[in-house]
Amino acid sequence: MESESKYPIFKTIEKMLANVKQQNKALYIWLTVYTIAAAIYPFFGIVLPKLLIGELVLGDLANVKTVVTIIVGYLILASIVGFIKSYTSNCAYPRITRLRIDYIGEIFDKIVSADYQYMEDSTFFNKNERALEATSSNNNGVEGVYHKMFEIPAVMISVLVLVVVIGMVNPLILLGLIVNLFVTIYISRNVHKHEYKRKEQLAKADRKKRYYYQTTHDFSYGKDIRLYGLSGRILSNYNKEISGYIAVKNQIFNREYALGYIGLLTLLLSDALTYGILIKKVVDGMSIADFSMYLAAVVSLSVMLKSFSEQISFIINETHYVYDFYNFLDRDLGAKGGENKAIKDDTLEIEFDNVSFKYPNTDQYIIKNLNFKINKGERLAIVGVNGAGKSTIVKLMIGLFDVTEGEIRINQIPIKLFDKKELYDMFAVVFQDINVLAFTVNENVACTSEGIDDARVEKALDRVGLTEKIGELPKGREQMMLKIIEADGTEFSGGQSQKLAIARALYKDSAMVIMDEPTAALDALAEAEIYENFSELVKGKTAVYISHRLASTK
Template identity: 35%
Template sequence: MNLFKRNKKDENTDEFHKEYGVISNCRYILGKFVKYRKSLILFIITGSIAAASMTYLWSFIGKLVIDMIEQQASSPDKDIKPLLYLTLITSAAELLFMWLNTVSSMKMSVGFTYVRLMIIKERIAKTLGMEYEALETPEMLDRLQKAKRATAGDWQGVQGMMTYMQVMGVQIISVTIAVAIMTTFNPWIILIIVVLSFAQFLFFDYIRKKDKKEMWDAMMPHWRKLEYMENVTTDFSYAKDIRLFGMQKYLAKKQIDVYDEELRHWIKSRQYWVYNTIFAHGISLLRQLIIIGWLVYSVVFNGLSIGNFTLYTASAAAFSNAINEILQALSALRERSAHTDDYRSFMDIPSADDKAQTIPIPPADKYTFEFKNVSFKYRGQEKYALKNVNLTLHAGEKLAVVGLNGAGKSTFIKLLLRLYDVTEGCILMNGTDIRKFDRKEYYELFAPAFQDVMVFAFPVAENVSMKEPFNTDKAEAEKMLRLAGLGDKLDKLEKGVDTELLKVLYDDGVDLSGGEKQKLALARALYKKSKIIVLDEPTAALDALAEFRLYQSFNELVGDRTAVYISHRLSSTRFCDRVAMFKDGEMVEIGTHDSLMEADGAYADMFRVQAQYYVEDKDIFDVPCQEVTSNG
């Protein structure tokens, strides 16, 4: 049995999972100590020596005291001063070791937690930097879930590795001292203790493997379900639907079902550990009988002194305990090492950008994008979401992308923004395939506003700038908010742009309505001042007339920048240069509003159906016609 490697037969076939091994993971943890808190190494050494010394201190003193008492009993001159001096010195040593152990333990506890938090910070940074597409797959979500569990607690995963490395240090010193003592009595006792302890460990390791396979590994998808159910039942954004549709009992039943599944696994897990406890007690009893019997025999027949009997009895017990602790700590290290493997495997997943040799985006005043025979389908799907799209977005152009829900509009935008890479064909920017550019640098070209507006528990100004407070221009943020139509709302807020949003972190936090959130998204797009603005149905919460008027004013604010407007409503098409019409994943029409109306195709049909919603303002239909593009 290899104590430093796991059985690969028990592992899944995840292409990104790696076996680093206990030794490699210990070096990894030590590297984190050096990186984040070097003093931990000193405290581990000091604490280990102090803890091991405390274990044997009174064993030695007990022997010396008994020998001194026997000597005094047979001597005509009684003098207890040596005994008092020995007691005082031992007490002082005990206090010193206790102080060193206590201080070291406190420093290690705080230090281990700090290092774990820094490792969590690394994991969060990795997650935030991963490709958008990767985080949508169940396989990647499972890898992320495992990495999160590896950093979830004091005794699990990476911090468990830290703790058991220190435990190993204490027990190795304890074993060294015990072996030195026990070899002066009988080396066979050492061998017997080691054999029995190893048998106990083998059974413990068998139970651990069974428990990991049938509890922890089997429960990984379940914990993702449990996390989802807990989020749904506690997330305020679900609260209205849950109450108005009377979903309380239904959701409670689903959550109980999830807990019942977990309970069944926990019951089986506890049964395994009951078996381990029974076996461990049996081995411990047998070991004690052998040790005590041998020592009693040595006292009666071999003249072993009472002092040495006391020393060897205590040392044998400490040695047995140390051997058990080492083997179980090693097993625990292997288990925590498995969790650390999960964490490191996640952290070492290469991104597409890591593999590619990217080039910097050449400085330019204008950017033109060309879709050349672009097709795309989502992972695991047979049907194409977009098929054979050919389109050129000219610098400074206003393009409307329209179509019914599910036509492929948002997929088109995700490809333009490079949230996904194309399945077939290519997208060129000023003649260069966008996959050759650094993804983060490419993102800087765009200022998007999406339909699902995410509001963060930050002040209003930071929700506009999407940057740290010291990088936020509050005056500019307020200006953009007023231009986006939130001036009246700001005037009602006592703290203005310093008002905290959401009540998650602050009791006086403010919640925005759906329409207000979408205006906030528009303000973000204006604040960023990127060369290309993308509006992916950000006004869906507004009525048709309000949407048209907002688009019209927003179009004036955009100026000569490139803008793409996406909607299944057509309020944006009249002031755009072109309109692209998408249907069932294909671009079926492209041209100006007038030319598409004259063609009397899908766009004209859709426009006539929606025209009734704009009759309150006949001027809408008198806006100078430019070109409109529909994309779904």
């Protein structure tokens, strides 16, 4: 965590403004017009009482026309300026929201391009949670700061004009208001520091409670939750995380309430000083009309200073989270690798040379001094009990994990010399955890929406025995999968989903095929069919078959 003293607030704001200039320069036009209108608007309410009282105290019926003219003029001018103020803010705010949405897109790009090792690192997801916090609301984080930055120039102009006007009456009034301003800022900063120190706790608790919430809304968990009575356990864990989250929040709120009394006291003292000075001015000869104007000016300035202090405090506080967001984006999370292109051979040779591996931030080796070689065109079965590290070997082989010690070579070239994306292109893998996407069948097989080779998709589906099933779908291969996005999406059984994953690997047509427990969800007949056709499915390629059952490798 960055220390409070090193927090680069101005650098963060500069970066946010640079993003506006790059993404939506029109916001600066709306800001200029809004600032002028919003700076003028408060003065209508300050000047009007003076003009009306000045005419009414004369007690002359002839002044009725003047009073009416003042009121009508006020209504017209205030309506015009108020309309401009509202219109410009309404035009600007959707553009600010778009900036936040673009930021979310940047987080998405960062995550999907991050090296796979981070996908199994809880620390990474805690940092991601904090980055998302800066983009998850219209009122806080990135968008909230942009709103305040949009509003604050008008407040500053109005404050400066009122400071000059009131200072001409008695500078002591300003002293009371300024003391109250700094007390308000101090309270806000103190509360925020207290909250920011606990952001790790909040992010971790928020991630956990979101997991439990999403689990109850995930169709795939529905049967197990009901049949095994898991709802009580899930609810208990959810409530535990909620209680911890609320306990931390209560600490923050209690501190805010306690310090709030200090702010209230300084406000009361400031008001007492203001009224005392103005009443003395009336005694010394100030007109009632002037008294009403200066009183309205002081009240307006007090409100504006409070608003100004809240806006400044908000910007300082929330840019902490924006800074976390930029920090996350600036982290070097990309897959580490060399510059070598993918090998274009039809088959590959893989060699593990004294390979050892342990997960980041752990001391226990999952694999120790592993040596083996797969020759070109060879088919190898890796058999072992559950948890023996079979899937870890696959992840090392295809470059998802980097070895801790030793070396892996592909066609005698060290794997670390390959560009990671080029490396991934050399492998077609069917993992035991099947992920069907809410895309069409075609897109699930081809993993793209453009340039799909229909003949290759059809052939891949036929080779895994899904042709008949696809033919029964209302839209055939254009049928959407899952119901999470489209109500008429189709849900495949576990076995059908596994076949779809195998079809995806066949369509990719890479030099090496790896099947990690590919028949785990298949029925006996479908499993036998895959076994019998395995040689045909991987014909001409180097292949690795992972299983925990020795019989399945015969």
